[in-house]
Amino acid sequence: MNEKPRDSDSPAPRSRLAADPSVEPLMDRLACLQAELDDTRRQLALAQRLQRRPEHRIIDFVGSSPLAQEVKRQARRVAQSDAPVLLMGEPGTGKSLLAHAIHAASRRAAQPLVTVRVSAVPAALLDEELFGPSPDRAPRADDSFAGRLQLADGGTLFLDEIGDLPLALQAKLLHVLRSQEMPMPGGWTSRTVNVRLIASTRRDLADMVRRGCFRADLYYGLHVLPIRVPPLRERIEDIEALVEVLLEDLARRGGLPPKSLGASALAALQRRRWPGNVRELRDLLEQAFLAGSSPVLTAADLAPLMAAATVVADARSGPTAAAMEVGERPAVAMPAGSGNVGEAWLPTQGRSGAEAGAALRVGPWTPGSMAALPLSPRRPEEPSRVDPVQSALPSEDAAAPATLSARKAQLEREAIANALRRTKGNRVAAARLLAISRATLYEKLARWPELGRRSD
Numbered sequence: 001m002n003e004k005p006r007d008s009d010s011p012a013p014r015s016r017l018a019a020d021p022s023v024e025p026l027m028d029r030l031a032c033l034q035a036e037l038d039d040t041r042r043q044l045a046l047a048q049r050l051q052r053r054p055e056h057r058i059i060d061f062v063g064s065s066p067l068a069q070e071v072k073r074q075a076r077r078v079a080q081s082d083a084p085v086l087l088m089g090e091p092g093t094g095k096s097l098l099a100h101a102i103h104a105a106s107r108r109a110a111q112p113l114v115t116v117r118v119s120a121v122p123a124a125l126l127d128e129e130l131f132g133p134s135p136d137r138a139p140r141a142d143d144s145f146a147g148r149l150q151l152a153d154g155g156t157l158f159l160d161e162i163g164d165l166p167l168a169l170q171a172k173l174l175h176v177l178r179s180q181e182m183p184m185p186g187g188w189t190s191r192t193v194n195v196r197l198i199a200s201t202r203r204d205l206a207d208m209v210r211r212g213c214f215r216a217d218l219y220y221g222l223h224v225l226p227i228r229v230p231p232l233r234e235r236i237e238d239i240e241a242l243v244e245v246l247l248e249d250l251a252r253r254g255g256l257p258p259k260s261l262g263a264s265a266l267a268a269l270q271r272r273r274w275p276g277n278v279r280e281l282r283d284l285l286e287q288a289f290l291a292g293s294s295p296v297l298t299a300a301d302l303a304p305l306m307a308a309a310t311v312v313a314d315a316r317s318g319p320t321a322a323a324m325e326v327g328e329r330p331a332v333a334m335p336a337g338s339g340n341v342g343e344a345w346l347p348t349q350g351r352s353g354a355e356a357g358a359a360l361r362v363g364p365w366t367p368g369s370m371a372a373l374p375l376s377p378r379r380p381e382e383p384s385r386v387d388p389v390q391s392a393l394p395s396e397d398a399a400a401p402a403t404l405s406a407r408k409a410q411l412e413r414e415a416i417a418n419a420l421r422r423t424k425g426n427r428v429a430a431a432r433l434l435a436i437s438r439a440t441l442y443e444k445l446a447r448w449p450e451l452g453r454r455s456d
């Protein structure tokens with residue numbers, strides 16, 4: 001056998017060292033460390049694999065109706081391209097799901113998908129949030145802060161509710177997308193960004209262009225690959241499959257025994273118009289799932305929940321809510337030179353009680369949120385006697401929600417309420433305390449607007 005001569009400097013074979021009693025404890029320690037290292041490597045590899053696992057795939061868009069099949073066909077087609085995608089549809093129809101799925105099916109899947117929910121970030125913060133520090137200011141030590149466009153470099157930027165983007169930022173976005181260049185602070189240098197844009201809207205952007213509220217060039221740039229995501233009422237035949245998947249998911253997430261739907265309950269669901277679309281269906285099923293102990297949900301189980309949801313839907317179609325769907329954000333004047341185009345949207349502060357109340361109703365539905373809504377809403381002018389922040393804190397006898405996602409949401413809400421209480425409502429300080437960006441805090445407050453209101 002042709003054995004390679006051992007280098008005189010290489011360590012002595014392990015067996016010879018191990019035989020030496022003086023190094024035995026060291027060898028044992030080394031073996032332990034090696035085992036720990038291997039274990040950590042395995043865990044790291046698993047975590048990386050899990051992180052890379054897409055949140056949604058195109059197949060997760062449940063439905064076999066012709067409309068649902070067409071959406072999935074278009075999603076597969078646009079995933080092959082690098083052109084901007086525009087997802088148009090009512091709230092809760094699955095636009096975010098599709099954005100994630102298209103990214104996951106694209107050649108950028110291994111790169112980041114960065115989401116900005118435009119409607120949830122105040123206009124005054126949006127510029128920096130998207131583009132990073134302004135190129136007009138002198139470079140500073142803290143300029144390592146990157147805007148979301150830069151964070152999405154190589155991957156995909158998902159702009160949820162692009163219709164809420166102020167006009168000045170529309171121009172800036174268009175410029176960056178066309179030139180693939182972002183000027184850096186100081187204005188002397190720029191950096192290249194390679195980002196694919198997916199945008200979603202529940203508003204009629206073509207109508208906004210006609211009214212001068214949305215730039216025509218950005219609209220046409222986005223309209224290269226448009227996908228219309230149909231409302232649930234146009235694909236009633238998908239409800240059965242959706243119910244099956246959603247009930248299975250609720251049971252799995254909650255670690256609970258599975259439940260099914262009786263024939264009368266299915267018929268009742270198919271008769272409904274679903275203004276909140278699949279999200280509303282999911283919330284309704286979650287409440288029904290948690291409310292009863294029977295393994296089969298009946299029409300009688302669903303009837304009171306559907307009646308309560310109808311009250312909410314009617315409130316949503318009221319005049320203020322309708323204005324928010326098709327019109328502009330409630331705007332307040334900004335002082336001249338404040339850096340934005342004369343308007344800033346404040347999620348809760350600065351709005352009248354009526355507007356804030358409407359925002360509560362039209363805001364995103366969260367699991368179990370309908371149960372928390374009063375059936376007869378308080379009159380807007382009636383002052384609240386309850387400190388919303390205090391009331392958000394955990395009470396001794398508050399029943400913990402059963403599902404993991406609802407429990408996580410409750411803990412998050414409590415942490416934010418606590419931070420706001422400790423900082424006396426100062427959002428900048430609260431965000432710092434929570435170690436999140438201001439924009440993230442505003443995004444979360446859009447989900448729980450009552451936390452952002454001061455009782456004093």
Ligand SMILES: Nc1ncnc2c1ncn2[C@@H]1O[C@H](COP(=O)(O)OP(=O)(O)OP(=O)(O)O)[C@@H](O)[C@H]1O
Nearest residue numbers: 060061062090091092093094095096097202278279
């Ligand atoms: N076709 C579908 N199949 C399975 N789940 C769906 C489908 N459509 C929507 N969902 C589920 O419904 C919920 C709402 O969907 P999603 O957030 O994607 O809607 P959206 O259109 O982005 O809403 P919004 O405009 O309010 O942001 C999510 O839990 C999503 O997983």
